[in-house]
Amino acid sequence: MNEVRRSAELSVGGVIDEQQFDKREDQKMAQEASVIFNAFDRLVTMMRVYPKGHPLLDEIATSCVERIERGIQAVGDIEVKIGAHAITTLNGTPCFSAESSEKNQYIWYNAYADGLQSVTFLPGLTSSELLGFLGIINKSHGGTIHSDDDTVTLLWELELEHIEYFAVEGFVDNNSLESFSNMTEPEAIAMITDAAIDPNSPATKTLHTMFSGLTLVQLDVFTRMQIDAQKRMVVQELKDTDLAYAFGVEPALIKKLAGEWTEGADLEYRLIEALLSIVRTAPASEAAARASDLIQDVTFQLLDSQLYNQARRILELLHDRRNLFKNSEIDPLGALLEKLSDPLQLEALLHILQVNTRERENLVKLLLLLGPQKVLRQVLNLLADEKRKVVAVAQLVDLCVAGLSPQTEAEFMNPELLKSPTYFQRLLGELADRDVEAFSPAPRLIRAALGTENPKTQTAALHFKHPVFKDAVLAEKYLVPLSQVTDEELRKLALEKLGTYHPGLFQASIRDSVLARDFQGRTHAELRFLMRVYLESSDEAADALRGMVDIAGWFKGGHREFAKMALAVLLEFDDPKARAVAEKRANTFWTHGDLKRSYAETLARFVPKLETEAAQ
Numbered sequence: 001m002n003e004v005r006r007s008a009e010l011s012v013g014g015v016i017d018e019q020q021f022d023k024r025e026d027q028k029m030a031q032e033a034s035v036i037f038n039a040f041d042r043l044v045t046m047m048r049v050y051p052k053g054h055p056l057l058d059e060i061a062t063s064c065v066e067r068i069e070r071g072i073q074a075v076g077d078i079e080v081k082i083g084a085h086a087i088t089t090l091n092g093t094p095c096f097s098a099e100s101s102e103k104n105q106y107i108w109y110n111a112y113a114d115g116l117q118s119v120t121f122l123p124g125l126t127s128s129e130l131l132g133f134l135g136i137i138n139k140s141h142g143g144t145i146h147s148d149d150d151t152v153t154l155l156w157e158l159e160l161e162h163i164e165y166f167a168v169e170g171f172v173d174n175n176s177l178e179s180f181s182n183m184t185e186p187e188a189i190a191m192i193t194d195a196a197i198d199p200n201s202p203a204t205k206t207l208h209t210m211f212s213g214l215t216l217v218q219l220d221v222f223t224r225m226q227i228d229a230q231k232r233m234v235v236q237e238l239k240d241t242d243l244a245y246a247f248g249v250e251p252a253l254i255k256k257l258a259g260e261w262t263e264g265a266d267l268e269y270r271l272i273e274a275l276l277s278i279v280r281t282a283p284a285s286e287a288a289a290r291a292s293d294l295i296q297d298v299t300f301q302l303l304d305s306q307l308y309n310q311a312r313r314i315l316e317l318l319h320d321r322r323n324l325f326k327n328s329e330i331d332p333l334g335a336l337l338e339k340l341s342d343p344l345q346l347e348a349l350l351h352i353l354q355v356n357t358r359e360r361e362n363l364v365k366l367l368l369l370l371g372p373q374k375v376l377r378q379v380l381n382l383l384a385d386e387k388r389k390v391v392a393v394a395q396l397v398d399l400c401v402a403g404l405s406p407q408t409e410a411e412f413m414n415p416e417l418l419k420s421p422t423y424f425q426r427l428l429g430e431l432a433d434r435d436v437e438a439f440s441p442a443p444r445l446i447r448a449a450l451g452t453e454n455p456k457t458q459t460a461a462l463h464f465k466h467p468v469f470k471d472a473v474l475a476e477k478y479l480v481p482l483s484q485v486t487d488e489e490l491r492k493l494a495l496e497k498l499g500t501y502h503p504g505l506f507q508a509s510i511r512d513s514v515l516a517r518d519f520q521g522r523t524h525a526e527l528r529f530l531m532r533v534y535l536e537s538s539d540e541a542a543d544a545l546r547g548m549v550d551i552a553g554w555f556k557g558g559h560r561e562f563a564k565m566a567l568a569v570l571l572e573f574d575d576p577k578a579r580a581v582a583e584k585r586a587n588t589f590w591t592h593g594d595l596k597r598s599y600a601e602t603l604a605r606f607v608p609k610l611e612t613e614a615a616q
Contacts, residue, residue, distance in 0.1 A: 026090075029079070030088075030093040032074060032075050033078060033080050033095035036068055036121075038101070038102065041107070043064055044138050046060055050347075052303070053352040058127055065127050069125070072121070077120050077122055077123075080095055080118065081117065082112045084109055087108065107137055110140040111140045111151040114140065115152050116155075117166045118166045122162040129161065129163060132160070133163050135304075136154045137151070140154075152167040155167075272295055276291070276318075276321050283325070283328075284332075296339055299311055299314050300340075306359070308359050312365050315340070318333050337371065347378070349363060349370075350367070350399075353396070354390070354395050355391055355392070364399050372403040373407065375403060376399075376403045376411045379403075380411060383422070385422065390426065393426050397431060421456060424454075424461070425457060425460050428445060428461055436466060446464055446468050449461035450474070450482070451478070455485075455490050459487075459490050462482075463493070479498050479502070480498070483495045483498060484509065488526070491520075495509065507538060515544060517562045531545060531566060531569040532569055535569065542573075545578070546575070548562055549570065552591050560594060571603075579603070579606075582599045583599075585599055586599040
């Protein structure tokens with residue numbers, strides 16, 4: 001309840017009865033909380049489908065945060081009580097339950113059992129805080145919290161700044177939640193009470209069975225050796241024969257294993273190796289399938305915890321051990337790697353790659369370990385999709401460059417990608433300022449881009465500095481035609497490339513542009529520049545430009561404009577023949593009036609200056 005609002009409204013003449021006000025405010029809080037917790041329900045459902053870091057989750061979480069902010073503006077801080085079967089306001093008005101859930105689920109029971117009593121959402125809440133909070137609630141609901149932890153402990157570790165909660169010591173152990181959750185709250189309390197009164201009662205035996213039913217698993221030989229050594233408080237001596245027996249491996253691998261296992265105390269890494277021993281010795285067994293699933297779960301947990309370097313090491317180990325199956329008909333670790341590179345997981349990691357500056361190097365290595373071809377295919381499709389938001393093109397292109405190999409080069413030339421202007425503009429636009437001579441797809445990408453009819457795509461290709469532009473066939477097929485188009489930037493870039501790599505074609509293109517006497521979107525300034533270049537690069541240019549000046553100018557207005565520009569350029573070069581032609585044309589009845597006036601003005605502007613310079 002926002003006490004400031006309450007006091008302000010009640011102070012207005014004392015008209016509003018305090019109880020009625022509280023009841024009305026409670027109803028408002030219930031309405032806001034109902035909408036918000038239903039949104040949470042939908043978000044948690046999506047969190048089970050999409051991996052942590054996926055942009056869609058960020059988008060939905062941001063929408064939830066915005067809705068919470070609107071609720072806070074309407075009723076103050078959003079405060080609710082967590083119950084075994086329902087969420088209520090602090091005054092007990094129902095807000096949310098399994099019956100009101102669109103998914104017919106109630107994810108808050110386990111958190112309640114762990115002692116969570118109430119939650120308050122404060123102004124300034126962020127989407128990352130909300131996702132972290134709901135992630136713990138979802139883990140608690142799914143029973144995936146480690147037995148040494150509970151909901152409240154994990155929430156405390158998040159250090160949430162804009163989510164406050166009140167908790168008491170939970171009365172249900174995590175190991176018994178599944179059985180315990182089938183009881184109503186009164187039934188559970190009655191059982192605990194009976195057990196406390198009579199330690200020999202049936203209730204006590206039932207609780208003992210529920211709380212002590214731990215599942216035992218068959219430990220691998222190496223783990224048993226380590227446990228025995230710890231009990232005796234001695235350092236376990238590793239022998240080649242012990243390792244060979246523990247893992248069932250060929251002798252050639254023993255030395256390598258011994259070296260890896262005696263370096264440091266990386267327990268997660270050793271756990272994975274122990275699980276891999278099951279896969280190696282009996283790859284087609286049910287135990288191997290369970291071991292693979294556990295490796296997958298551990299890896300996903302590391303990714304969810306943003307421990308990308310550790311996850312990368314596991315993937316490196318999987319790739320290394322996969323070599324053991326090279327000559328086998330089955331590839332169990334290949335199947336495991338395929339599961340880890342699920343498209344949704346890749347999409348999440350690609351999003352994190354763009355926004356997480358600290359982990360980019362590890363993320364690039366990790367992604368490529370998930371399968372270069374598969375990853376590059378997804379990255380390139382993302383770059384080609386104009387409807388998909390790309391936060392940092394540079395990071396995605398870095399990944400493309402790092403993943404380039406003879407095996408992946410063909411991915412860049414996928415015909416479907418080459419139909420997308422967005423693909424060229426994003427990829428080539430980012431590569432343009434880099435040293436790309438070693439980027440082997442560049443020549444074919446540049447040719448493909450120049451061959452499109454999209455000016456932006458062609459411009460992106462011409463921004464490249466690459467030896468492929470030295471190719472005479474490419475120059476004649478693409479650069480010369482592009483030097484004559486109406487798009488100014490594209491035209492100038494094409495001329496620049498011709499001038500750098502093909503002087504002959506450059507001069508021919510300039511000559512054709514001038515003599516065609518067609519503006520083609522060019523400005524007067526650009527055409528005068530072309531005429532100057534033409535004059536400086538060709539002995540025939542002066543005669544050609546004088547011919548353009550020596551016209552009557554009655555029939556084509558464009559030719560008159562070219563004649564005016566040609567005269568100005570020739571007089572800049574102090575051409576006496578052009579001066580004579582212009583004086584004759586300016587003083588004859590047969591010349592168009594507009595052209596006569598322009599010639600007279602140009603001569604008046606240039607001739608005194610030329611005569612002064614000649615006298616000096």
